[in-house]
Amino acid sequence: MDFxxxxxxxxxxxxxxxxxxxxxxxxxxxxxxCNRPDMEVDPGFESEIMEKAALEAGLNFAYLPIFPGQFPEELIEETARILSEEAGPVYAYCRSGTRSTTAWALAQSGRMDPEEIISQAAGAGYDMRGLRPYLAG
Known part of the structure; x- marks a missing residue:
């Protein structure tokens, strides 16, 4: 388990x-x-099972599947809402963590300086420099 x-x-x-x-x-x-679409996971890791585990552990749960290369505005807005309104800290996962990081970065556009977004992502091991034009608004 990565952190x-x-x-x-x-x-x-x-x-x-x-x-x-x-x-x-x-x-x-x-x-x-959960940013990983159910169609990508092996049996036993579907969002319904993960949601049940989260609720049993006393965590809030959101299923926001991100298909590779697709970051619809509604998903970014919901990510921003969760990060600002739901209890934190928040833990997000996908196949590698990159899609979760990208959704966060795009949700911070206009809220944080683009270089700070890129720096924070890099500190966790994710290269978001290619998003710079999108982060600048």
Whole structure:
């Protein structure tokens, strides 16, 4: 289980297991975002199973699937809403953590300086320099 901390508000990673959700609660996370589409996962890792594990652990849960290369405005807006309104810190996962990081970065456009977004992502091991034109608004 990876803990790629973007900032105090968000940590991202690759796919987690239902059993690992309890660890998130122990580490102080309050909300879990699943950015991995169900069609990508093996049986036992579908969003319904992950949601059940999250709720049993006392975490909020959001299923915001991101298909490779597709970041619709509604998804970015919902990511921004969750990060600003739901209890944090937030833990988000996808296949590698890149889509979760990209959704966060795009959700911060206009809220944070683009260089700070890129720097925070880089600190967690994700290169968001290619998003610079989008982050600048």
């Amino acid at each position: 790629n901390k973007i900032n105090d508000q968000l940590t991202v990673s690759s796919q987690i297991t239902p059993e690992e959700v309890a660890i998130l609660k122990e580490k102080g996370f309050k909300t879990l975002i």
